[in-house]
Amino acid sequence: MKLDWEYYWDEVKKRKFFIFGFFLVVLLPTMDTWIFLGPSVRTAQSVGIMPDSVTTSIIIQKAAILVIFAVSWDLLSGYSGQISFGHALFLGMGGYLAVMIREGLMIGDQEVFPGMEEQLVDIGGIYFDLSVIEAIILASALIAVFALVTGTIILRLKGPYFALVTLVLPLIAQILVTKIWGDFTGGDGGLQITSQLIQKPPGSTLEGLDLFKLQIEQMTTVILTFAIVCVAIMYLLARSRYGLVLKAIREDEQAASSSGINVSLYKVSVFVISSFFASVAGGLLAQVFGSSTSALFESERSFEIIIFSILGGIGTILGAIIGTFVLFFALSYYIKDGFVDLQTIEVLIFGLLLIIIIRYQPRGLINADPQLRNSLFFGVIFSFLMAFYDTGNMIIASTWNPAPILQKYLGQGERGFFGMDLFKVQGRMVLYFIVGTVIGYYGPELAQKIRLRLWGVWPSLGTFDPPK
Amino acid sequence: MTARKVLSIEKLTKKFNEFVAVDNVSFDVYEGEVLGIIGSNGSGKTTLFNMISGVLEPTSGSIFAEQQSRFSLFDFPSLLKTRFSKRVRWEDRTAVDIGGQSPHIVLNKFGIARTFQIVKPFKQVTTLENVTIPHIPQNFMAKPSTLKSRAIRSLLSVDLGEKQKYPAVILPHGDLKRLDFARAMATNPRLLLLDEPFGGLSSQDAFRVTQLIKNANKEYGVTIMIVEHKLKLLANLVTRIVVLDHGQVIAMGTPKEIAKNKDVIEAYLGVEADHIA
Ligand SMILES: Nc1ncnc2c1ncn2[C@@H]1O[C@H](COP(=O)(O)OP(=O)(O)O)[C@@H](O)[C@H]1O
Ligand SMILES: [Mg+2]
Numbered sequence: 001m002k003l004d005w006e007y008y009w010d011e012v013k014k015r016k017f018f019i020f021g022f023f024l025v026v027l028l029p030t031m032d033t034w035i036f037l038g039p040s041v042r043t044a045q046s047v048g049i050m051p052d053s054v055t056t057s058i059i060i061q062k063a064a065i066l067v068i069f070a071v072s073w074d075l076l077s078g079y080s081g082q083i084s085f086g087h088a089l090f091l092g093m094g095g096y097l098a099v100m101i102r103e104g105l106m107i108g109d110q111e112v113f114p115g116m117e118e119q120l121v122d123i124g125g126i127y128f129d130l131s132v133i134e135a136i137i138l139a140s141a142l143i144a145v146f147a148l149v150t151g152t153i154i155l156r157l158k159g160p161y162f163a164l165v166t167l168v169l170p171l172i173a174q175i176l177v178t179k180i181w182g183d184f185t186g187g188d189g190g191l192q193i194t195s196q197l198i199q200k201p202p203g204s205t206l207e208g209l210d211l212f213k214l215q216i217e218q219m220t221t222v223i224l225t226f227a228i229v230c231v232a233i234m235y236l237l238a239r240s241r242y243g244l245v246l247k248a249i250r251e252d253e254q255a256a257s258s259s260g261i262n263v264s265l266y267k268v269s270v271f272v273i274s275s276f277f278a279s280v281a282g283g284l285l286a287q288v289f290g291s292s293t294s295a296l297f298e299s300e301r302s303f304e305i306i307i308f309s310i311l312g313g314i315g316t317i318l319g320a321i322i323g324t325f326v327l328f329f330a331l332s333y334y335i336k337d338g339f340v341d342l343q344t345i346e347v348l349i350f351g352l353l354l355i356i357i358i359r360y361q362p363r364g365l366i367n368a369d370p371q372l373r374n375s376l377f378f379g380v381i382f383s384f385l386m387a388f389y390d391t392g393n394m395i396i397a398s399t400w401n402p403a404p405i406l407q408k409y410l411g412q413g414e415r416g417f418f419g420m421d422l423f424k425v426q427g428r429m430v431l432y433f434i435v436g437t438v439i440g441y442y443g444p445e446l447a448q449k450i451r452l453r454l455w456g457v458w459p460s461l462g463t464f465d466p467p468k
Numbered sequence: 469m470t471a472r473k474v475l476s477i478e479k480l481t482k483k484f485n486e487f488v489a490v491d492n493v494s495f496d497v498y499e500g501e502v503l504g505i506i507g508s509n510g511s512g513k514t515t516l517f518n519m520i521s522g523v524l525e526p527t528s529g530s531i532f533a534e535q536q537s538r539f540s541l542f543d544f545p546s547l548l549k550t551r552f553s554k555r556v557r558w559e560d561r562t563a564v565d566i567g568g569q570s571p572h573i574v575l576n577k578f579g580i581a582r583t584f585q586i587v588k589p590f591k592q593v594t595t596l597e598n599v600t601i602p603h604i605p606q607n608f609m610a611k612p613s614t615l616k617s618r619a620i621r622s623l624l625s626v627d628l629g630e631k632q633k634y635p636a637v638i639l640p641h642g643d644l645k646r647l648d649f650a651r652a653m654a655t656n657p658r659l660l661l662l663d664e665p666f667g668g669l670s671s672q673d674a675f676r677v678t679q680l681i682k683n684a685n686k687e688y689g690v691t692i693m694i695v696e697h698k699l700k701l702l703a704n705l706v707t708r709i710v711v712l713d714h715g716q717v718i719a720m721g722t723p724k725e726i727a728k729n730k731d732v733i734e735a736y737l738g739v740e741a742d743h744i745a
Contacts, residue, residue: 241604241615248590248601255588257571258521258581259602260655265542 011318015366017377022322024380026063026329029056048425049387051333054213057220061288063328064220064227069281070305070320071234076274077306078315079243080267081250082155085302086166089173090143090275092297094282096177097139099191099292100184102132107184120199126218127201136283140276147275151268167299174297190293197222197287223284230277235317237273246270247315307350311357313364322366330430337426375440382436383429390428471498473558474659474691475520475580480529480567482515482715489515491715492529497659502685502692504702504723507712508735513695514585516712517661521582522571532556532563536579536658546573576605579658583651585667585695587644589636596632598647599623602654619654626650626680642673649680659691660684666701678705699727711735 012019029050032041044050051059069091077083104115119130154165177185185191198215200206206214237243248256249263257263286292295301305324312323327350335349361368365376475497482490490512497503507513518524520531532554539547546569554565566574574580590598600619607615623629626646631639636647645665652660665681666674682705684690696702702709702723709726711719713735719726726732 241600241608244593244597244601245604247593247597251590251592252588254523254571255584255590255651256601258523258575258584258588259651260572260575260605261601262542262570262572262605 015373018322018365018373021377021380022326024384026060026325029053030060044384044388047387049384049429051337054216055333057216058288059329059332061216061220061223062285062332063325064223065281065284065288066305066308066328067321067324068227068230068284069278069301070309070324071231071317072274072277072281073305074309074314074317074320075234075238075246075277076270078309078317078320079238079246079250080270081246082267082271083163084166085163085306086168086170086299087274087278087305088297088299088301089166089170090147090278091282091285091301092170092173092177092292092294093143093146094136094140094279095286095292095296096185096191096282097142097279098132098136098283099193099286101139102135103191103194105184112184118195122201125201126221127199128197128218128222129195129199132195132197132287136280136287139283140279143279144272144276147272148268151271151275152264155264155267155271170297170299170302174294177297178294186292188294190291190295191286192291193286219288223288226280226284230280231317231321234273234277238317242266250315307354309364311350311353311365313366313368316364316366319364319366323364334426334429334433337424371441375437378440379433379435379437382439383432386432386436387425387429390425471501473497473563474499474533476532476556476558476563477520478530478532480516480519480531481527482512482519482524483527489715490519493712493715493717494529495710495717495720497691497693499691500685500689501708502681502694502706504699504706504709505693505695505712506697506699506702506709506726508697511712512715513697513712514663515715517582517663517693517695519567520574521580521661522566522569522574525568529567530554530565531567532558533566533574533578533580533659534558534561534563535577537577539577543573543577546570546577572605575655575657579656580661581652581655581657581659582661583648583663583665585663587641587648589639589644589647589651591637592635594632595628595634595636595639595647596620596623598636599650599654602651606656622650622654625653627676641668642670642676645669645673645677646680649677653684653688653690657690659693662692662694664695664697666696666698674701681705699723703727 028037028041029045030053031037032045032053034041041050045052050056069087072090073084073087076087100113102116104111105113116131116135119134121128121130154162157165178188182188198218200211200215204211238246245256245261245266248259248261249266253263282292282296285296305320308324308327309320310323311319311327312321313319331350357364361372365373368376473496477496478494480490480493481488493512493516505513505516515524519526535550539550549569550564553567556563564578566578566580569578590601593601596616596619599622600615603615603618603622607618620629620632623632626649628639628643628647628650631643636644639647645667649662649665652662662681665677669677678701681692681694685692694702694706699709704723706723709719709721709723710717711726711729711732718735719729719732721729
C-alpha cells in the first residue's frame with residue numbers, strides 16, 4: 001500500500017504546537033536520565049510539577065491500553081456511527097478470557113482447561129512470557145467470534161435501541177461474573193494472575209526497587225509496542241476505503257445502501273474488528289492490574305473513553321489518541337493528585353469540559369479552531385513556567401505565593417475550596433493551566449482592543465498620531 | 469425490432485396499514501427508453517421507486533428484473549431469498565422477482581440505481597469522496613489511483629470538478645442534485661430511477677440535468693425512469709409516460725397522447741396540458 005506521507009506531514013504541521021504540548025505533558029517526565037533534558041526534568045520532578053518516571057511509566061501503560069480501547073470505540077462509533085455505550089463489555093471479556101486461557105480453568109476440583117505452558121523469550125533484552133501474549137490474542141479472537149454472533153443480531157436494531165442494548169450488556173456481564181459464575185470467575189475478588197508477563201532476566205543481579213523499575217520500563221515498552229501496532233492497524237483501516245465506507249454508513253445508511261454498499265456486512269465487520277481490539281486492551285489491562293475483576297465491566301470504563309474520544313475529536317482516530325493520552329495523564333497526575341479529596345472531580349471536570357467542547361468545538365480538540373489549539377498550548381507552557389516560578393526553583397525566587405490570600409478567602413487549613421488541595425503543586429498547575437488557556441485565548445484580542453482604545457484616546461488629545 | 473424488457477412490474481401493491489399507496493400497478497420498461505412517471509403529490513410515485521430499489525418490501529405483486537452478476541458468499545441472506553422468489557421467462561432470458569431484496573443487491577446484482585427526491589449526500593465527507601463511495605463496491609480491490617481517477621471522472625461529468633475538496637454539506641441544492649446523479653451513475657447501472665431530478669432547481673440547473681439525463685441515455689445506453697410531477701419538463705425528454713393517480717395507473721402512452729387524455733386532464737393536468745398540446 002502506498003502511503004500519502006505529504007498528507008500526514010501536513011496534518012502534523014497543522015498541529016505542531018498541540019503535539020509539542022502533548023510531548024511536554026506526557027513524555028518529558030520519562031526523560032530524567034537524558035543528558036540534555038535530564039537535569040531540568042529532575043528539577044521539575046523534585047518540586048512535583050512532573051511525576052517521577054516510574055509513576056509516569058505506569059500512567060503511560062494504562063493510557064496506552066486505554067488508547068487501544070478508545071480507538072476501537074472510535075472505529076465503531078465514530079466512523080460507522082453505531083454508538084456503543086457499553087464497550088467495556090469487550091474490555092472485561094478480554095480480561096477474563098485471557099487470564100482463563102493462560103492460567104487454566106478449574107470448576108471445583110475439576111479441571112476444564114489446563115492452561116498454557118510458560119514460554120520465555122528474550123527480545124532485545126526484554127525477557128517475557130510469550131504465552132501471555134498468545135493467550136490475549138487467542139482470547140480476543142474468540143471474543144471476535146462472539147461479537148460476530150451478537151453483532152449480527154443487535155446491529156439490526158435501529159436508532160437508540162442499539163445504544164440501549166450495548167448499555168445493558170456489560171451490566172449483565174458484571175452480574176454474571178460476580179454472582180452467577182462466581183465458581184470460575186473468582187466472584188468479587190476476580191481472577192488473579194500468577195504468571196507475570198515480564199520476567200526477571202536469568203543472569204540478572206538486580207534486586208528490589210531497581211528490578212521493579214526495570215520491569216516497569218520493560219512492561220511499558222511491551223505495551224507501547226502493542227498499542228502502536230493495534231492503533232496503526234485501526235488507523236490504516238480507518239483511512240482506507242473501508243473507513244470511507246464506514247463514514248458513508250454513518251452519514252446516511254439508505255444512501256450508502258443505494259450506492260451498492262452491503263450495510264449490515266460492514267456494520268458487523270467493524271463490530272468484530274472493534275471488539276477484537278477492545279479485548280486486546282482488556283487482556284493487557286488485566287496484566288497491568290495483576291487480576292481481572294468485574295471493575296473492567298464498569299460503565300465508567302465505557303464512558304471514560306467516550307469522553308476522551310469526543311474531547312479529542314470523534315471519528316478521527318488521532319483525536320482519540322491525543323484525547324486519551326493527554327486527558328488520562330492530566331487526570332491521573334495533576335487532577336487526582338492535585339485534588340485528592342474530590343474523588344468525583346474527574347466526572348465533574350470532564351462533564352463540564354464535554355459540555356463546553358460539544359457546544360463550542362463539536363469536532364473536538366484535534367479539529368478545534370487554531371485559536372483554541374494554540375491557547376491550550378499556551379496554557380501548558382504557562383502552567384509549567386508559573387509552577388516553576390511558584391516553587392522557587394527558577395532563577396527568580398518565589399515572590400508571590402497565592403496560598404495565604406486564597407486561604408483567607410476560601411477557607412482555613414491546607415484544603416480550602418471544597419476540600420481541594422489547591423496549594424499542592426499539581427492543583428496549582430491545573431489552575432495555572434486554566435488561567436493560561438484563557439489568557440492565550442482572549443489575551444491577543446484584549447491587547448488589540450486596549451491598543452485601539454488608546455489610539456482612540458490619544459489623538460483626541462491632539463498630541464499623537466497613530467502609525468498608519 | 470422487438471424491444472427487450474429490462475423491468476416488468478406486475479400487480480404491484482403497497483399498503484401502509486389500511487392506506488393503499490400503490491394499487492395493483494403493472495407495466496413494463498424496455499431497454500434504452502426514457503420512461504416518465506407522473507402523478508400529483510402523494511400518488512405513490514416515490515413509494516413505487518422505493519419498492520423497485522429495495523427500500524420497501526411490496527405488500528403483494530412482483531418486480532421482475534434480470535440478474536446481471538453472480539452472488540458472492542457475503543450476500544448469503546439475499547442468495548437464499550432469490551432461491552425462493554418467482555421467476556419468469558423473457559424470450560431467451562430468465563427474470564427474477566426482486567421484491568423485498570435489499571437495495572445493495574438490487575443495485576449490484578440487478579443493475580438498478582436510483583436517486584432520491586430529497587437528496588441524501590454524505591454530508592461530512594468531501595464531494596470527491598461522495599462519488600468515490602459508490603465506486604468502491606465494484607472496485608474494492610482496485611489500485612487507489614484507479615479508484616481516484618474513476619471518482620474524478622464521475623465528478624467532472626457533473627461539473628463539480630473544482631469543488632472536489634469541499635464537504636458536501638456546504639454545496640448548494642443544485643450541486644447536490646447533480647452530485648446525487650453522479651453518485652447513482654458511478655455505480656454503472658443498467659436502469660436508473662430518478663426521483664424528481666428537477667425538484668427545486670432553477671431553469672438553468674434543470675437544463676443541465678436534462679443534458680446529463682440525455683447523455684446517460686444516449687452515450688451510456690442507460691434505461692431511465694423519471695418521476696416528475698411537472699409534465700412540461702418531461703415532454704421533450706421521455707419516450708413514454710405512465711400516469712399514476714391515487715396509486716393506480718390511469719394512463720400510459722407518448723407525451724402527446726397523455727396531454728390529450730381526458731382522464732389525465734381531469735385527474736391532474738388541468739391547465740398545464742396546454743403547454744404541450
Ligand atoms: N413510510 C410510509 N408510511 C406511511 N405512509 C406512507 C409512507 N410513505 C409514503 N406514505 C404515503 O403514501 C402516499 C404516497 O407517497 P409517495 O409515494 O411519497 O408520493 P409521491 O412521491 O407520489 O408524492 C402518501 O399519501 C404518503 O403519505
Ligand atoms: Mg415523491
